Amino acid sequence: MNTIDIDNTYVAHSYGRFPICITGGKGSILYDENGKEYIDFGAGIAVNSFGISDDVWKEAVIEQLNKVQHTSNLYYTEPCAKLAQMLCERTGMQKVFFSNSGAEANECAIKAARRYAFLKYGDGHSTIITLKNSFHGRTITTLAATGQDHFHHEFTPFTEGFVYAEANNIDDVIRLATENKCIAVMIEIVQGEGGVCPLDKEFVQAVRKFTEENDMLLIVDEVQTGNGRSGKLYAYMNYDVTPDIVSTAKGLAGGLPLGATMLGDKVKDVYTPGTHGSTFGGNPVCSAAAISVLKRIDDDLLADVCKKSEYVFSELTGADGVEEVTGMGLMIGIKCTKPAGDVVKACMEKGLLLLTAKDKVRLLPALNIDFETLKNGVAILKETIAE
Ligand SMILES: *Cc1c(COP(=O)(O)O)cnc(C)c1O
Numbered sequence: 001m002n003t004i005d006i007d008n009t010y011v012a013h014s015y016g017r018f019p020i021c022i023t024g025g026k027g028s029i030l031y032d033e034n035g036k037e038y039i040d041f042g043a044g045i046a047v048n049s050f051g052i053s054d055d056v057w058k059e060a061v062i063e064q065l066n067k068v069q070h071t072s073n074l075y076y077t078e079p080c081a082k083l084a085q086m087l088c089e090r091t092g093m094q095k096v097f098f099s100n101s102g103a104e105a106n107e108c109a110i111k112a113a114r115r116y117a118f119l120k121y122g123d124g125h126s127t128i129i130t131l132k133n134s135f136h137g138r139t140i141t142t143l144a145a146t147g148q149d150h151f152h153h154e155f156t157p158f159t160e161g162f163v164y165a166e167a168n169n170i171d172d173v174i175r176l177a178t179e180n181k182c183i184a185v186m187i188e189i190v191q192g193e194g195g196v197c198p199l200d201k202e203f204v205q206a207v208r209k210f211t212e213e214n215d216m217l218l219i220v221d222e223v224q225t226g227n228g229r230s231g232k233l234y235a236y237m238n239y240d241v242t243p244d245i246v247s248t249a250k251g252l253a254g255g256l257p258l259g260a261t262m263l264g265d266k267v268k269d270v271y272t273p274g275t276h277g278s279t280f281g282g283n284p285v286c287s288a289a290a291i292s293v294l295k296r297i298d299d300d301l302l303a304d305v306c307k308k309s310e311y312v313f314s315e316l317t318g319a320d321g322v323e324e325v326t327g328m329g330l331m332i333g334i335k336c337t338k339p340a341g342d343v344v345k346a347c348m349e350k351g352l353l354l355l356t357a358k359d360k361v362r363l364l365p366a367l368n369i370d371f372e373t374l375k376n377g378v379a380i381l382k383e384t385i386a387e
Helices: 003-010 055-065 078-091 102-121 140-145 170-179 201-213 284-296 299-316 340-349 371-386
Strands: 022-026 029-032 037-040 095-099 127-131 162-165 182-187 217-221 245-248 259-263 322-328 331-336 355-357 360-363
Touching: 037 371, 055 284, 078 095, 078 259, 078 284, 095 102, 102 140, 102 182, 102 217, 102 245, 102 259, 127 170, 162 170, 170 182, 170 201, 182 201, 201 217, 299 322, 299 331, 299 371, 331 340, 331 371, 340 355, 340 360, 340 371
Parallel strands: 127 162, 127 182, 182 217, 217 245
Antiparallel strands: 022 029, 029 037, 095 259, 245 259, 322 331, 331 360, 355 360
8 A cells, every 4th residue: 555545544534635645855845755846835834934854953953852852841951941031032921831732832821811810810710702713723622712613513512711702893802801701812813724814903902902901811822823924923023012921833843843832921920830731842852943943033034024925915916816815924815716725726736735724725835935936836826826
């Protein structure tokens, strides 16, 4: 049997995979097992921040691999400590909890908010407002936090304590907060899985003001938008707000599993020994990878991300067959007259790998994709959408 047959036989069928087996690549070019070449506009769903098999990233990973791969959280390791320091210094957050994924980073954010409110106000103060059309993960609790009904079937009972506000409707947030004993509002700055929809700046600022005035926490889920993706280090930085809690994962370690939950001033001491934990969290190899990634997300790289973003927007806005282009930085959604799935399939045959988000084609290329590769990919996409 070939890889695809073995996988289909033995791997749980929770994914609808494309019939491609990736065997290697370099940067934003991938190869499948037949040697076919692809331009990669997906980057492992915003994970491979510097593409495939990047030399600087590999050096950082291998250097740490040659020292120690794991110690448990009973001991200190330098990469974990240094990474936390780096994240705090670059965001103004005060402390970081490390985990292995976006869902876990959000679980940690939710637990932090619950514990903060419990210690201050006691039992019963636990409800968190999330937004309709949001996505916060696949665990039972983060599914409950996800404001999309179609995720809410078949896995009941869910964790209680989530209510869903209309995105960009501050009155709805205030209504829900008044009806329930709400402790926090949790948002994505750009709803990624929901269709690459950026929230209105005025709305996010109004949420920040309202939560501040009512001792509610603002949690920003930067699992997808974080780590340079939006053109700033974190997407909330585009909106002139300071959250109380920021969760991130996907691109943080450039291809290794690492989640981080950053805790601001109000909640920095919410976790005391024994209140939360993760066996793999803060793993030294993943942390070393993340340090290498963050070091490279400097002003020059971010300016470059914005330039590439502008290029994609200008090429595709108003192009034949394109109804709408949305997003921020190198997180871009394209609503086409044709179904998104058809565009993705046709592009795949022409050697361009894309993603979808709801009814849109979604682009999440590596932050360092070179202009030539970007241009070639956009040309294939444009031509395919227009056909
Ligand atoms: C991908 C994603 C998650 C879930 O991350 P996992 O690593 O798959 O658990 C959570 N929130 C947002 C906004 C995401 O895009």
